[in-house]
Amino acid sequence: xxxxxxxxxxxxxxxxxxxxxxxxxxxxxxxxxxxxxxxxxxxxxxxxxxxxxxxxxxxxxxxxxxxxxxxxxxxxxxxxxxxxxxxxxxxxxxxxxxxxxxxxxxxxxxxxxxxxxxxxxxxxxxxxxxxxxxxxxxxxxxxxxxxxxxxxxxxxxxxxxxxxxxxxxxxxxxxxxxxxxxxxxxxxxxxxxxxxxxxxxxxxxxxxxxxxxxxxxxxxxxxxxxxxxxxxxxxxxxxxxxxxxxxxxxxxxxxxxxxxxxxxxxxxxxxxxxxxxxxxxxxxxxxxxxxxxxxxxxxxxxxxxxxxxxxxxxxxxxxxxxxxxxxxxxxxxxxxxxxxxxxxxxxxxxxxxxxxxxxxxxxxxxxxxxxxxxxxxxxxxxxxxxxxxxxxxxxxxxxxxxxxxxxxxxxxxxxxxxxxxxxxxxxxxxxxxxxxxxxxxxxxxxxxxxxxxxxxxxxxxxxxxxxxxxxxxxxxxxxxxxxxxxxxxxxxxxxxxxxxxxxxxxxxxxxxxxxxxxxxxxxxxxxxxxxxxxxxxxxxxxxxxxxxxxxxxxxxxxxxxxxxxxxxxxxxxxxxxxxxxxxxxxxxxxxxxxxxxxxxxxxxxxxxxxxxxxxxxxxxxxxxxxxxxxxxxxxxxxxxxxxxxxxxxxxxxxxxxxxxxxxxxxxxxxxxxxxxxxxxxxxxxxxxxxxxxxxxxxxxxxxxxxxxxxxxxxxxxxxxxxxxxxxxxxxxxxxxxxxxxxxxxxxxxxxxxxxxxxxxxxxxxxxxxxxxxxxxxxxxxxxxxxxxxxxxxxxxxxxxxxxxxxxxxxxxxxxxxxxxxxxxxxxxxxxxxxxxxxxxxxxxxxxxxxxxxxxxxxxxxxxxxxxxx
RNA sequence: GGGCGGUUAGCUCAGUUGGUAGAGCACCGGCUUUACACGCCGGCUGUCACAGGUUCGAAUCCUGUACCGCCCACCA
Numbered sequence: 003x004x005x006x007x008x009x010x011x012x013x014x015x016x017x018x019x020x021x022x023x024x025x026x027x028x029x030x031x032x033x034x035x036x037x038x039x040x041x042x043x044x045x046x047x048x049x050x051x052x053x054x055x056x057x058x059x060x061x062x063x064x065x066x067x068x069x070x071x072x073x074x075x076x077x078x079x080x081x082x083x084x085x086x087x088x089x090x091x092x093x094x095x096x097x098x099x100x101x102x103x104x105x106x107x108x109x110x111x112x113x114x115x116x117x118x119x120x121x122x123x124x125x126x127x128x129x130x131x132x133x134x135x136x137x138x139x140x141x142x143x144x145x146x147x148x149x150x151x152x153x154x155x156x157x158x159x160x161x162x163x164x165x166x167x168x169x170x171x172x173x174x175x176x177x178x179x180x181x182x183x184x185x186x187x188x189x190x191x192x193x194x195x196x197x198x199x200x201x202x203x204x205x206x207x208x209x210x211x212x213x214x215x216x217x218x219x220x221x222x223x224x225x226x227x228x229x230x231x232x233x234x235x236x237x238x239x240x241x242x243x244x245x246x247x248x249x250x251x252x253x254x255x256x257x258x259x260x261x262x263x264x265x266x267x268x269x270x271x272x273x274x275x276x277x278x279x280x281x282x283x284x285x286x287x288x289x290x291x292x293x294x295x296x297x298x299x300x301x302x303x304x305x306x307x308x309x310x311x312x313x314x315x316x317x318x319x320x321x322x323x324x325x326x327x328x329x330x331x332x333x334x335x336x337x338x339x340x341x342x343x344x345x346x347x348x349x350x351x352x353x354x355x356x357x358x359x360x361x362x363x364x365x366x367x368x369x370x371x372x373x374x375x376x377x378x379x380x381x382x383x384x385x386x387x388x389x390x391x392x393x394x395x396x397x398x399x400x401x402x403x404x405x406x407x408x409x410x411x412x413x414x415x416x417x418x419x420x421x422x423x424x425x426x427x428x429x430x431x432x433x434x435x436x437x438x439x440x441x442x443x444x445x446x447x448x449x450x451x452x453x454x455x456x457x458x459x460x461x462x463x464x465x466x467x468x469x470x471x472x473x474x475x476x477x478x479x480x481x482x483x484x485x486x487x488x489x490x491x492x493x494x495x496x497x498x499x500x501x502x503x504x505x506x507x508x509x510x511x512x513x514x515x516x517x518x519x520x521x522x523x524x525x526x527x528x529x530x531x532x533x534x535x536x537x538x539x540x541x542x543x544x545x546x547x548x549x550x551x552x553x554x555x556x557x558x559x560x561x562x563x564x565x566x567x568x569x570x571x572x573x574x575x576x577x578x579x580x581x582x583x584x585x586x587x588x589x590x591x592x593x594x595x596x597x598x599x600x601x602x603x604x605x606x607x608x609x610x611x612x613x614x615x616x617x618x619x620x621x622x623x624x625x626x627x628x629x630x631x632x633x634x635x636x637x638x639x640x641x642x643x644x645x646x647x648x649x650x651x652x653x654x655x656x657x658x659x660x661x662x663x664x665x666x667x668x669x670x671x672x673x674x675x676x677x678x679x680x681x682x683x684x685x686x687x688x689x690x691x692x693x694x695x696x697x698x699x700x701x702x703x704x705x706x707x708x709x710x711x712x713x714x715x716x717x718x719x720x721x722x723x724x725x726x727x728x729x730x731x732x733x734x735x736x737x738x739x740x741x742x743x744x745x746x747x748x749x750x751x752x753x754x755x756x757x758x759x760x761x762x763x764x765x766x767x768x769x770x771x772x773x774x775x776x777x778x779x780x781x782x783x784x785x786x787x788x789x790x791x792x793x794x795x796x797x798x799x800x801x802x803x804x805x806x807x808x809x810x811x812x813x814x815x816x817x818x819x820x821x822x823x824x825x826x827x828x829x830x831x832x833x834x835x836x837x838x839x840x841x842x843x844x845x846x847x848x849x850x851x852x853x854x855x856x857x858x859x860x861x862x863x864x865x866x867x868x869x870x871x
Numbered sequence: 872g873g874g875c876g877g878u879u880a881g882c883u884c885a886g887u888u889g890g891u892a893g894a895g896c897a898c899c900g901g902c903u904u905u906a907c908a909c910g911c912c913g914g915c916u917g918u919c920a921c922a923g924g925u926u927c928g929a930a931u932c933c934u935g936u937a938c939c940g941c942c943c944a945c946c947a
Binding site for chain 1 (some may be wrong): 873874875876877882883884887894895896897898900901902903904905906907909910911912913918937940941942943945946947
């Protein structure tokens with residue numbers, strides 16, 4: 003009877019097995035042997051493809067990364083053992099603002115896209131030899147005037163710095179034991195990513211799904227770029243309601259505003275159509291204070307009679323509601339906030355701005371011009387007080403204000419030319435897609451549907467930044483020097499990727515750049531999500547490896563955290579819908595956050611980060627992975643070094659228990675003993691449950707069950723059969739125990755392998771050939787050396803363990819050594835169970851050192867123990 | 872304001888179709904036991920947030936409330 007766990011392979015068990023050094027030993031071996039290499043000859047249905055989240059390399063890895071990446075790795079390892087070809091790439095998100103900021107500080111440079119490329123440029127503060135101290139300290143070198151460099155030079159510096167970061171990240175991932183195929187790595191600023199981003203953009207543009215328009219856009223005044231709805235966050239700020247009078251035909255009317263500095267930008271007042279107080283004013287004009295601008299009073303459903311005075315000031319533009327009103331009421335534009343957040347100078351006599359008293363308006367406005375919005379606010383309050391147009395003191399409130407999530411000052415709304423991808427018209431289709439996707443956990447689907455339902459406009463993808471994928475476009479420069487935005491010149495597909503700031507469009511010469519009759523490159527780059535939304539296409543080789551792409555797309559799973567459902571998950575779904583008319587993946591596995599002891603998300607901004615490498619070294623990678631894998635999909639999990647210690651102990655226990663099982667290689671034999679059959683039946687059930695749970699991404703439950711079975715195996719089963727295995731009941735009994743022990747060990751190691759890849763590999767290497775991570779996932783059938791599950795044997799094992807427990811308890815109560823013999827045990831069991839005890843009696847006597855075992859019949863189980871003197 | 876989670880032992884959390892509340896950690900006590908002192912054995916610990924309802928029976932199903940957290944919102 004060979005079930006694959008006979009000892010045909012030479013067995014080498016170390017005398018003192020230990021965890022130390024397993025990480026470096028095995029990661030080197032796995033690499034050398036290509037254990038995790040993707041087999042690209044396998045058909046799509048045998049592939050398990052993972053759309054790995056590319057970590058932002060300009061930050062540092064923290065414990066949250068270790069947590070969620072472990073979840074993915076555990077699942078990947080399971081499916082690999084199930085026989086799937088696992089496509090598990092790593093990406094690096096080096097594209098975008100975080101890298102830009104870091105490069106600026108690190109090298110002391112500033113990007114100026116108008117400069118030409120300098121091939122021999124060296125940065126002033128360069129000290130980037132390998133091993134250079136990471137600037138993760140955010141250590142800005144103070145006092146130095148940044149040196150201006152061209153965009154290509156700047157991008158080179160970004161690539162240089164991120165290359166260093168990526169090495170450090172890879173080393174950490176390897177130490178953690180991620181079963182990534184490192185030959186599949188990509189970078190979101192890499193050539194392939196640029197190619198995919200640019201081509202996909204051009205394809206959408208040709209289909210009319212990408213368009214540019216000059217319109218009010220959310221704008222960060224510090225980064226001086228447009229931002230998208232998905233990048234907003236609300237922050238509670240102190241503010242104040244200012245009650246301000248406008249002059250109306252029948253006397254003053256009052257508005258309340260938190261932004262009085264925008265009074266010069268006022269284009270109308272608005273009230274609810276049913277608001278009796280203001281109904282007489284609809285259709286009339288009122289005059290603004292200080293500036294004497296006549297503006298109409300309009301009615302609109304969105305105006306809330308309960309808010310402020312019920313009469314709202316519409317400015318161009320104070321907030322997104324202004325934009326809604328401005329659009330639907332077809333109002334004119336009087337924009338005053340500039341791209342840098344200050345109020346632009348205005349000539350009130352020039353006709354653009356008509357005032358009933360231009361001189362007074364000019365006099366007032368000149369005191370505001372070139373001030374930031376907040377300074378202008380302070381100033382205008384003074385002016386309004388002097389003029390008597392401010393009623394009472396400003397009333398302090400706190401209110402939510404929209405910020406760019408990476409920004410420091412409130413967003414403004416500024417009219418500018420931007421590129422958009424159409425999303426509004428696909429809301430219904432995307433909701434359907436969201437429902438086709440299998441979510442783990444299921445309730446996360448609501449997050450996405452919520453977001454789609456709340457979308458306010460198309461997706462703005464252009465950013466006025468430098469380190470990103472440029473738009474592959476140029477514009478003709480007209481005779482008067484202006485750009486003809488209506489007739490973009492696109493790069494041909496074969497030339498992609500291109501950088502329009504250095505490359506020249508077909509049919510032009512370099513010297514025609516920015517000249518009348520010539521061309522001008524599109525100065526913008528794409529939103530980082532416009533590239534990240536294509537990770538399945540980038541990683542899968544959409545453009546340059548169609549054979550690969552056919553085998554991995556749509557991918558099997560997107561693992562990611564819940565905070566970027568609205569950005570990364572949504573945008574990937576959108577791009578795949580538009581480009582492939584398909585879901586990008588069939589499953590979304592959402593991981594939670596790591597919470598610190600105060601139940602707050604652990605993040606560097608809160609200063610409570612623990613270095614991941616330090617954790618891995620202290621608790622062992624397996625120990626840390628154990629903690630991570632105990633966090634269920636989607637659930638936020640407390641940072642708990644105690645759990646890591648438990649994981650480490652489990653790994654050590656695996657070493658020692660395995661050593662016991664393997665260090666006395668007596669012959670195996672037919673599994674006849676009840677306890678052995680009970681054990682293996684339990685193992686078969688464990689395998690069945692674990693497999694089902696794993697298939698449902700419920701890895702945490704698998705770990706819990708395996709662990710519990712393993713401790714039972716060690717504490718009870720092992721003790722019960724130990725004597726028999728040593729031969730006390732003859733060779734047949736020993737052979738039965740040996741077979742069961744080896745079978746159970748083989749199964750347990752493989753069940754634990756996805757969670758504890760290092761220790762299980764180590765033990766596997768003592769007695770089996772090849773990597774455990776390429777071994778077949780156990781099946782319920784393989785572990786049963788007999789035809790069917792044996793319920794009776796399972797009961798016998800449980801009963802024997804219960805009696806053994808009572809004996810231990812007695813010894814503990816009497817504070818006697820465990821080796822104390824037991825003079826007499828009376829076991830009272832229900833009649834139906836007497837035979838079970840008979841099956842287990844010999845093992846029980848030996849394990850319990852029982853001299854006299856008496857079995858009586860009773861209603862319920864009861865055990866009476868008398869210790870020997 | 873809308874939506875989604877959560878509330879179980881001192882702590883971290885399990886609890887699959889309703890059927891006598893569980894684990895680990897911590898704590899207390901004991902034990903060198905031929906795999907393991909990086910160990911082993913045993914013990915203590917609960918108004919399952921609250922209030923109703925369904926049911927022979929509810930931590931579990933339904934309704935409502937409170938608190939915590941997250942997501943979203945057109946906060947003048």
